[in-house]
Amino acid sequence: MSENSEQNNTVLYVSHIKKYFDVSSGLRKSKGQVRALDDISFSLREGETIGIVGETGCGKTTLGRSVLRLIEPTAGNVYLNLPSEIMNNIITLEQKLTEIKLRNAGSSDKDPGVREVMKELEPLRKKYSLTKIPKRDMKEYRKLIQPVFQDPYSSLDPRMLVKDIIAEPMKLLTKMNASDIFKETLDIIQKIGLSEDHLYRFPHEFSGGQRQRIGIARSLVINPKVLILDEPTSALDVSVQAQILNLLRSIQQERNISFIFISHHLSVIRMMADKVAVMYLGKVVELAETNALFTKMLHPYTKALLSAIPIPDPKTKINRIILEGEIPSPSNPPTGCYFHPRCPVAMKNCGWSASDLAEPIRDMLDPFRNPEAKMFPRIVSIISDTEKNEIEIHFESPLSDTQESVRFMKNLIRKESELKGGVKFLAIAEVELLSADKVVITFIKYDIPRLKEVTTGHFVSCLIYEDKSQPKDEEIPDVEIPT
Numbered sequence: 001m002s003e004n005s006e007q008n009n010t011v012l013y014v015s016h017i018k019k020y021f022d023v024s025s026g027l028r029k030s031k032g033q034v035r036a037l038d039d040i041s042f043s044l045r046e047g048e049t050i051g052i053v054g055e056t057g058c059g060k061t062t063l064g065r066s067v068l069r070l071i072e073p074t075a076g077n078v079y080l081n082l083p084s085e086i087m088n089n090i091i092t093l094e095q096k097l098t099e100i101k102l103r104n105a106g107s108s109d110k111d112p113g114v115r116e117v118m119k120e121l122e123p124l125r126k127k128y129s130l131t132k133i134p135k136r137d138m139k140e141y142r143k144l145i146q147p148v149f150q151d152p153y154s155s156l157d158p159r160m161l162v163k164d165i166i167a168e169p170m171k172l173l174t175k176m177n178a179s180d181i182f183k184e185t186l187d188i189i190q191k192i193g194l195s196e197d198h199l200y201r202f203p204h205e206f207s208g209g210q211r212q213r214i215g216i217a218r219s220l221v222i223n224p225k226v227l228i229l230d231e232p233t234s235a236l237d238v239s240v241q242a243q244i245l246n247l248l249r250s251i252q253q254e255r256n257i258s259f260i261f262i263s264h265h266l267s268v269i270r271m272m273a274d275k276v277a278v279m280y281l282g283k284v285v286e287l288a289e290t291n292a293l294f295t296k297m298l299h300p301y302t303k304a305l306l307s308a309i310p311i312p313d314p315k316t317k318i319n320r321i322i323l324e325g326e327i328p329s330p331s332n333p334p335t336g337c338y339f340h341p342r343c344p345v346a347m348k349n350c351g352w353s354a355s356d357l358a359e360p361i362r363d364m365l366d367p368f369r370n371p372e373a374k375m376f377p378r379i380v381s382i383i384s385d386t387e388k389n390e391i392e393i394h395f396e397s398p399l400s401d402t403q404e405s406v407r408f409m410k411n412l413i414r415k416e417s418e419l420k421g422g423v424k425f426l427a428i429a430e431v432e433l434l435s436a437d438k439v440v441i442t443f444i445k446y447d448i449p450r451l452k453e454v455t456t457g458h459f460v461s462c463l464i465y466e467d468k469s470q471p472k473d474e475e476i477p478d479v480e481i482p483t
Contacts (some may be wrong), residue, residue: 010087011225011258012044012067012145015094017076017131019059019066023331034331036062037073038282041098041451043091044226047252049259051273051290053266053305055327059282060262061150064228067260068147069130069138077129081144081225090128093121102450143173146219150231152211156203162189162214163199169222188217192247209240213247220251228260233268245272266309270294278302281330281338284451288458298460300343324421335389336446337463350463351446352427354384354391360424361391361441364416365409375400375408377437391441398436406431409439 019037036059044050052060066073079090100113125132130141146169149155156165163185170181186196192213203211212232219227229248233241245268252259261272269276269290276293278286278301286299297303304321311318325342328334334341336351343350362382367374377395384391399405409431417425429444451461 009046009084010043010091011046011081012260013079013087013091013094014043014067015041015077015079016098017041017063017066017078018074019062019071020074032331034329035282035333036330037066038333040076040277040279040282040284041094042277042284042287044258044260046225046258047256048275049252049261049273051269051276052260052262052279053264053269053276054279055305056264057327057330058279059330060264060279061230062282063279064147064230064260064262067130068145068228070147073131077125077131079128080130080141082128086124086128090121090124093117093124097121139173143169143222144224145226145228146222146224148212148215148219148227148229148232151235152208152215153203153235155215156211158203160202161199162201162203162206165203165214166199166218166221169218173222184221188221191251192217193243207240208236209243212236212240212244216244216247216251220255220257223255224257226258226260228262230262231264232261234263234265241268248272266306278305281328281333283338283461284459285339285461286459287451288460292455292458296458298454298458298465299339299462300345300464301339304344337449337461345464346423347463348423348426349444349447351448352424352443353446354386354389354443356424357428357441357443358382358384358391360416361393364412365393370412370415372408373412376405389443392434393439393441395437395439399433399439402433402436406433406439 017037017040018035020033020035023032023034038059040059040063042050052063054060062071065071066076067078069078077094079087082090097114097117100111100117104111104113127133130138133141160168163182166185166188167181170176170184176184185199189196189199194210194213194217198206198210203214206214212235216232232248233244236244248259249272251257259272261269263269273290275287275289277284278293278299280301286293286297286302288298293302294306297306300321301323304323307318307321309318321344323342323344328338328341334351334356335353336349337343337346340346340350340352341356346352362379363369365373365376365379377397377399380394380396382391382393413425413428413431416422427443427446428441430442432440432442434440447463447466449461449463449466451459452465454460454465
């Protein structure tokens with residue numbers, strides 16, 4: 001991200017945060033990793049709200065917990081509430097480092113440009129990054145950033161009175177005396193619409209909406225700079241949701257607090273957020289101001305996501321975009337662009353691999369699908385080599401005319417590429433003979449999309465906007481969403 005306006009009054013800057021969870025196969029042996037967060041960056045100004053949206057399992061909650069350091073990030077840095085001069089310098093250095101690494105693909109820490117930036121940046125990271133400072137020093141930062149959890153029923157201790165629940169952050173994170181703590185507790189309970197009598201009750205005596213108010217009060221009582229709201233209204237009915245959202249907005253205006261608002265309710269995000277980050281499989285695929293994202297969405301996934309918003313007026317027609325296929329596993333994400341297997345406008349260089357084409361090639365050589373494929377012997381096996389990104393086809397007997405068979409197979413591939421969803425066949429680079437009964441299919445080199453600024457303040461991670469020959473918007477209809 002390179003926009004200078006992001007540096008003005010920036011209270012939080014998240015730089016290339018990653019979180020990988022090890023997948024165990026038993027006896028503590030790791031058999032892989034789940035990439036819950038995969039290189040996420042954003043900034044947040046004072047009094048601003050950033051909405052985080054995406055399908056279940058895309059990493060929204062993990063992002064919030066990583067920023068809070070409730071779980072340890074695998075990599076990346078988080079800077080919170082620093083003096084403007086220091087924060088601006090850090091943002092400039094982090095962005096400069098990113099640009100150098102992107103410009104010189106594969107550059108290591110030994111690269112002269114990287115070393116020059118790191119010489120100045122590394123001491124700042126050690127001193128100010130929440131992911132680098134010792135855990136014992138995190139106490140000072142806990143006062144500045146607080147969570148509001150999704151479930152108001154499990155986030156409050158059932159054995160504590162409400163007055164003790166609200167007072168706990170002040171007891172742990174401040175040096176306030178008992179009198180001041182009670183005064184602040186009484187003040188905040190009244191601001192959230194409850195009374196002094198409620199302080200002497202247990203959580204089970206309250207409704208869901210009242211419990212969420214208590215959770216919000218607990219987070220606000222030490223005057224944090226940032227609140228991370230993890231789907232704060234998802235467990236509440238619609239009327240109570242509106243009350244909580246109005247409460248949050250009034251508190252934000254009064255105290256100039258910044259919000260990270262995590263939700264899968266897109267209408268709530270549109271109401272609450274100043275800008276929105278759309279996540280897919282642990283990555284941010286689009287980041288823009290709220291109005292721009294809802295009126296001129298760019299990424300194919302964002303268009304599909306927003307087209308799913310229900311409209312109460314039956315006369316209003318919407319271009320519903322139905323995504324085909326299943327959500328890939330974050331433990332084994334697709335190569336290239338993570339979205340390409342489900343993308344309605346995927347291109348040949350989006351990341352098609354041997355694993356994507358093994359079954360389609362088997363179907364292509366099925367005589368019931370293509371009668372002309374009868375010239376090939378029966379297939380014994382199709383082996384996908386993901387490291388070499390190639391497919392080996394083993395036939396039961398030698399091909400009768402090897403050169404003619406290769407030419408014919410290329411014609412079949414060309415035919416399949418012209419069908420709906422056949423773009424994956426365009427990723428095939430070459431068909432060659434290994435032996436009389438073996439054919440190897442190799443693939444073109446795929447590209448990896450990067451989050452880049454397409455229009456002012458509008459960032460998108462999609463190869464469509466890096467390929468000038470691609471028709472872009474003409475092939476992906478815009479989704480008109482009534483306000």
